[in-house]
Amino acid sequence: MTESNERRVVSVIVVNEASVLSRITDLFSGRGYNITSLTVAPIPDSKYSRLTIVTSGSVRVIEQITKQLHKLIPILRVYEHADLVEKEMALVKFPISDNITDINTLCEAYNGKIVNVGENVIIAMVADEPKRIENFLKIITRYNPKEIVRSGAVALER
Amino acid sequence: MQISGSQMVIEALIAEDVTTVFGYPGGAIMNVYDEIYKQNDFKHILTRHEQAAIHAAEGYSRASGKVGVAMITSGPGFTNAVTGLADAYMDSIPLVVISGQVPMSLIGTDAFQEIDAVGISRSCTKHNYLVTDAKDLARILKEAFHIAATGRPGPVHIDIPKDVTAQIAEFDYSLKLSLETYKPHIKGNPRQIKKAIEAIAKAKRPLFYLGGGIINANASDEVRDFVHRTGIPAVETFMARGTLSHDDSLLISMLGMHGSYAANMAMSETDLVIGLGARFDDRVTGKISEFAKNADVIHVDIDPASISKLINADYPIVGDVKNVVNDMLKLSSDIDSAKYKPWRETISNFDNLHPLTYHEDTDRLKPQWVIERVGELLGDDANISTDVGQHQMWTAQFYPFSRPRQFMSSGGLGTMGYGFPAAIGVKAASPEKISINFTGDGSILMNCQELMTAVEQKLPVINIILNNNFLGMVRQWQTLFYDKRHSETDLSVQPDFVKLSEAFGGIGYRVKTKEEFDAALKDAIDKNIVAFIEVIVERMENVMPMVPAGGSLFNMMLLQKKEK
Structure with a gap:
């Protein structure tokens, strides 16, 4: 059993009702667990929503997180992913300069493109594995990004 | 049938076979109290503090095995009750606690006596609800009783805005619950x-x-x-x-x-x-x-x-x-x-x-003797509640318990002030048994206003105050681990406990000897009204054995052996 603080992705299916998100975030803060990122959206044609929570902790902590989540009344299922496909999106705002083509080419390498061109700025979108998104964000610092938004990860078990 | 939200609460309590409700009225819950006034199906016991209402419901639940029910108003009524909710949560006691809330139109406006009750109770209840429409009340009340009592039991809180208690809607309590997401695993693999x-x-x-x-x-x-x-x-x-x-x-x-x-x-x-x-x-x-x-x-x-x-x-x-x-x-x-x-x-x-024992080597009575003596005299005839501290540990060590649901104490949260109201609830649940509350001179003052409840409701709880003029358990730690710096634990200044009880219409005794204690206990049982028996006990007695916090179980501090 490893005691290192590993990054973990947990998916949670919840009844789509008032205050269900606070129940989950309260549980994390109240028991001293971390949330690295969290995404929520309704599951089509159902009364449920799906949350993807990226967290970190030892095997024991992650086991407690999943058990404690499951104890909450409006929670249907909790998956702790081992083998998964994970994607994250990022939007980046750049000042317009001579580098548009460079930026566009770079975005393409990360499943993205320029999605909006304004008078002074362009907005680029990329969608890839969270690790690759980090890489991308490192690389583009040289183009002086003005603003960066990350969506947080979503995941599906293989 | 078409009835008001308040009537729904009453109907649900009747359907759940609730016979006793503990509570305290106030502005936001008045519609419900109006319906309580009109009915004769269950008894309402007015405590003198909302915290006590919850503890009484806990005591009632623990003695009877049923879901305890308490009712309180919004704002301060609710916040006073939070300690009780947390106590029930830590000790897995099934409760349904219904609070009033300001009308829906005022929620979020910092209205008079408004507080985000479900936001506060979320982390100290098994589940909670804010009711936004009276048509949901039947389902919510039924779910609440089900969730409180099944699986790992616990308190469920229902917050009802005042306009919802007035709203007329369809009520059908025979509805089938479909809790897809709540299915406690009861059969072992x-x-x-x-x-x-x-x-x-x-x-x-x-x-x-x-x-x-x-x-x-x-x-x-x-x-x-x-x-x-x-x-x-x-x-x-x-x-x-x-x-x-x-x-x-x-x-x-x-x-x-x-x-x-x-x-x-x-x-x-x-x-x-x-x-x-x-x-x-x-x-x-x-x-x-x-x-x-x-x-x-x-x-x-x-x-x-x-x-x-x-x-x-x-x-x-x-x-x-x-x-x-x-x-x-x-x-x-x-x-x-x-x-x-x-x-x-x-x-x-x-x-x-190293048997579990104590030495009778002082002029003053030993607190352990008092507990053993009550055990000898009453044994199975008494239900035992306690407050929190040294007397609580001595009770657990020395009282001869013979059956489950005989001992009610705040284990998880360790709530001083729990014992007296809990013992009131215990007496309401099992009137045929003598309800004893072992308490300390610190704890008893944290809910002593409940003398009024006990007098009014004729619930003759016998409070045995083991008075060492100290906040004893903290004093013990200070003696052992803080080089005897007894910071703010000396309770030499005290009320006259006899007069305090008498002022409310109860009875009081101050005893210093074994004979006096036996006589007082007998008299209190005969008189059958709420009593304070203040027992002057050895001041510096420690609870032993003791495993210092974080120490290993086999490394105990032990009672010093006496030379024969």
């Missing part, structure tokens, strides 16, 4: 149970570790059977006192911080812990890495999150302890009681070496 039984048959020094979950599950009879069938000795947690009778030869005692030497040594020497409805609380385990170091662990619990939370379980079994023990009983023919004879002798030697 047969394969795991079989493996656990094999482990028990193989073990040389197995030990039952009995917890409060057994009492919640009404499984004491089954557990008694199982213990006797196997001949395996047992330790009880604080919450499990009364699971086995005090005179059961297989019961060692309580374990943990103030557990007996034999119980803690047995836990340190065992090769197989059979945990039933216990949660390995830090007051039980001491230093985790040294706890039952040489043992495998069977852990039966209805709450999966309790299993392997602190101590890794080799045989985890999720299920209702009553079901699981019944299943285990069927398989227990291979377990040979005679095999554990040497182990039972070892434990018996531990007990002879």
Whole structure:
């Protein structure tokens, strides 16, 4: 059993009702667990929503997180992913300069493109594995990004 | 039928067979109180503080095994009740607590007596609801009672805005609940149970570790059977006192911080812990890495999150302890009681070496004597509540409990002020028993206003105040670990407890000798009204044995032996 603080992705299916998100975030803060990122959206044609929570902790902590989540009344299922496909999106705002083509080419390498061109700025979108998104964000610092938004990860078990 | 939200609350309580409600009215809950006034199906007991209403409901629930019900108003009414909710949550007591809320149109405007009640109760209830439409009330009330009482029990809070209590809507309490997301696992996995039984048959020094979950599950009879069938000795947690009778030869005692030497040594020497409805609380385990170091662990619990939370379980079994023990009983023919004879002798030697006792070596009465004496005189005829502190530990150590639901105390949260209102609820639930509250001179002042409730409702709780003029447990720690710097724990300045009780219409006694105590107790029982019996006890008595916080169970501070 490893005691290192590993990054973990947990998916949670919840009844789509008032205050269900606070129940989950309260549980994390109240028991001293971390949330690295969290995404929520309704599951089509159902009364449920799906949350993807990226967290970190030892095997024991992650086991407690999943058990404690499951104890909450409006929670249907909790998956702790081992083998998964994970994607994250990022939007980046750049000042317009001579580098548009460079930026566009770079975005393409990360499943993205320029999605909006304004008078002074362009907005680029990329969608890839969270690790690759980090890489991308490192690389583009040289183009002086003005603003960066990350969506947080979503995941599906293989 | 079409009725108002308030009427729905009443109808639901009647349908749930509620006979007693504890509470305190106020602006936002007035519509409901108006309906309480009009009905004769259940009794409402007005406490004199909302916290006491919740504790009384807890006491009622613990003594009766039913869901306790309390009702309070919004804002300060609710915030006063939070300690009670947290207490019930920590000790897994099934409650339904209904609070009023400001009208929907005022929610979020910082209205008079508005507070985000569900936001506050979220972390100290099993579940909670803010009702936004009266048409949901039937379902919510029914769900609340179901959730409170099933699985790992706990308090459920329902917050109802004032306009919702006035709103007319359809009410049908015969509706079927469909809680897709809430299905407690009550049947233990047969394969795991079989493996656990094999482990028990193989073990040389197995030990039952009995917890409060057994009492919640009404499984004491089954557990008694199982213990006797196997001949395996047992330790009880604080919450499990009364699971086995005090005179059961297989019961060692309580374990943990103030557990007996034999119980803690047995836990340190065992090769197989059979945990039933216990949660390995830090007051039980001491230093985790040294706890039952040489043992495998069977852990039966209805709450999966309790299993392997602190101590890794080799045989985890999720299920209702009553079901699981019944299943285990069927398989227990291979377990040979005679095999554990040497182990039972070892434990018996531990007990002879350092028995749970005290010395009567001072002029003043010893608090332990008072508790033992009440046990001798009343035994099974009394239900015992306590407050929190030294007197609480002495009660757990020295009272001869003989049945489950005889002992009501705040174990998890450790709430001073719990005992008196709880004992009121206990008396309301089982009037045929004498309701005793062992308390201290610190604790009793935290809810002494409940004298009024007890007088008004003719609930003759006998409060035995073990007065050492100290906040005793903190003083003990200061003596032992803070170089005797008794910071703010000297309670030399005190009310006249006799007059205090008399001022409310109760009866009071101040006693200093054994004879005086016996006479006072007898008189209080005869007079049958609420009583304070103030017993002047030795000031510097410590609760022993003691495992210092974070220490190992086998490293106990022990009672000094006396030269013969």
